[in-house]
Amino acid sequence: MSAVSTRPAARVGIGGPVGSGKTALVERLIPALMRRGVDLAVITNDLVTAEDAERVRRSGLIDPARVAAVEAGACPHTVIREDPTLNIEAAAALERQFPGVELILLESGGDNLASTFSRDLTDFWMFVIDVAGGDDIPRKRGPGVIRSDLLVVNKVDLAPYVGVDLPRMLAEARAVRGGRPVLTTNCRTGEGVDAIVQQLEREVLFRQ
Amino acid sequence: MADAAALLLALQFADSAFPAGGFAFSWGLEGLVADGLVTDADDVADVVAQQLTLRWQSMDRVLLVRAHAANDAATQVAVDRLAEAVTFSAPMRAGSRRAGRALLGVCARLGLPAATAYQALAADDARLGHLAVVQGIVYRAAGMTCPMAELVSGWSLISGFSSAAVRLGVIGHVEALRITTALRAALADLLAAPARPAELPASFTPLADIAVMRNHRRDLRMFAT
Ligand SMILES: Nc1nc2c(ncn2[C@@H]2O[C@H](COP(=O)(O)OP(=O)(O)OP(=O)(O)O)[C@@H](O)[C@H]2O)c(=O)[nH]1
Ligand SMILES: [Mg+2]
Numbered sequence A: 001m002s003a004v005s006t007r008p009a010a011r012v013g014i015g016g017p018v019g020s021g022k023t024a025l026v027e028r029l030i031p032a033l034m035r036r037g038v039d040l041a042v043i044t045n046d047l048v049t050a051e052d053a054e055r056v057r058r059s060g061l062i063d064p065a066r067v068a069a070v071e072a073g074a075c076p077h078t079v080i081r082e083d084p085t086l087n088i089e090a091a092a093a094l095e096r097q098f099p100g101v102e103l104i105l106l107e108s109g110g111d112n113l114a115s116t117f118s119r120d121l122t123d124f125w126m127f128v129i130d131v132a133g134g135d136d137i138p139r140k141r142g143p144g145v146i147r148s149d150l151l152v153v154n155k156v157d158l159a160p161y162v163g164v165d166l167p168r169m170l171a172e173a174r175a176v177r178g179g180r181p182v183l184t185t186n187c188r189t190g191e192g193v194d195a196i197v198q199q200l201e202r203e204v205l206f207r208q
Numbered sequence B: 001m002a003d004a005a006a007l008l009l010a011l012q013f014a015d016s017a018f019p020a021g022g023f024a025f026s027w028g029l030e031g032l033v034a035d036g037l038v039t040d041a042d043d044v045a046d047v048v049a050q051q052l053t054l055r056w057q058s059m060d061r062v063l064l065v066r067a068h069a070a071n072d073a074a075t076q077v078a079v080d081r082l083a084e085a086v087t088f089s090a091p092m093r094a095g096s097r098r099a100g101r102a103l104l105g106v107c108a109r110l111g112l113p114a115a116t117a118y119q120a121l122a123a124d125d126a127r128l129g130h131l132a133v134v135q136g137i138v139y140r141a142a143g144m145t146c147p148m149a150e151l152v153s154g155w156s157l158i159s160g161f162s163s164a165a166v167r168l169g170v171i172g173h174v175e176a177l178r179i180t181t182a183l184r185a186a187l188a189d190l191l192a193a194p195a196r197p198a199e200l201p202a203s204f205t206p207l208a209d210i211a212v213m214r215n216h217r218r219d220l221r222m223f224a225t
Helices: A024-033 A051-058 A076-080 A084-098 A143-147 A158-160 A168-178 A193-203 B006-013 B029-036 B039-067 B073-086 B090-109 B112-122 B129-142 B146-167 B172-192 B206-216
Strands: A010-015 A040-044 A067-069 A103-107 A124-130 A150-154 A182-184
Touching: A010 A024, A024 A040, A024 A051, A024 A103, A024 A150, A024 A193, A040 A051, A067 A084, A084 A103, A084 B090, A124 A143, A124 A193, A143 A168, A150 A168, A150 A193, A150 B206, A158 B039, A158 B172, A168 A182, A182 A193, A193 B029, B006 B090, B006 B129, B006 B146, B029 B039, B029 B206, B039 B073, B039 B129, B039 B146, B039 B172, B039 B206, B073 B112, B073 B129, B090 B112, B090 B129, B090 B206, B112 B129, B146 B172
Parallel strands: A010 A103, A010 A124, A040 A067, A040 A103, A124 A150, A150 A182
Antiparallel strands: none
8 A cells, every 4th residue: 555644735727828928937836835845746738749848847946757747639628627637647646756745736738718627636726828918818708717716917027018908907807707816927037926826825735 | 229228338438538538649640640651541540450450459358358357456467467568668558557547547536446446556566557457447347248348448449549640630520430430340340259368468560569669759749659
């Protein structure tokens, strides 16, 4: 018997459209969580290459053995929602390999506004959009925007350059989400990342 | 009509929507396409027919029938060790175990005691969990007769390949239907003769095996195998 006495790691999903900054956020979350002593592992669902997994492994931020890549067979939705079994097995394997791991970040492959994580896979999931994708994204009410536990609006630094009215975009996001959390980040500088970490500490690590 | 409950059980497990990770495996097809060895519907039909007759029939089916008949853990493990020994390449073994463990995992969550028990064994032994063996164990636990388990396994192979071929862009949905229709008949012919579990499991699909080995190291790939 594998006698793992610790409690299972929290699974946290990170979804969102292509290029919105999911990996950039992972790269910011890793050091921020580690500074708080959180025992971490990462799973990426790369679509065609192992680029994101390799990028995180080479980042020097985390032991490369703690980064697993799960192939999606060209089905980024399926592997996190309809059939998350391969991700579930990958998370279980990381737990076996690193007893005591407290949190597993799961980056979805870049997808579209309809992508959502299965509750059987994740305890908490966030959806990352960026201002450069347009301020009409929240209004379009994609299931990712609406149903995620946390909506992250990234690349706020770009708002002035792409003609986005950020306050209005955020107000609309909060409205379509019925007031559930919306946070902003600039993953180039790390601005806003602490607020996400605090949210995770409260919601999934039960530290506060 | 055959027993509706038995048919529905088979349909459920053979459904491409059955959540056991099958969609992420192309078993060499992706590599064959990348190397230009599979370019059209005829090529896909050839590959799947070969997989069915020169791999599934002579290897997977034998392993599945032995695992289905196994009445204790030691026998199940012995079949799994055999699967490990007769699977030619490391990436193929890894793929077979990943697919098998996904099926085992979901069946354990479904509450099948045999799946839970075997999952506990596999958790401590990285070499256990080959797909055909797990199919034999969990299909039996779910209530399938051995012939029905063989049918579900064979059909999963055919539908998995054709679906991967569609996603790889080599065939369209109608060609996929033509291929699965033709291979349905081929599978029915194979199933008409009893399995031969006493034979040593063996396969001869060198091109696909090499493709799996090569694909493993490729930068551009969407599938686990
Ligand atoms: N200006 C600015 N650029 C950012 C920010 N966050 C990420 N980027 C850039 O946006 C691009 C895409 O970032 P990634 O982190 O790769 O995005 P992703 O969502 O992981 O992309 P996929 O996994 O391919 O879907 C990169 O060039 C990042 O440097 C940000 O807050 N501000
Ligand atoms: Mg990424």
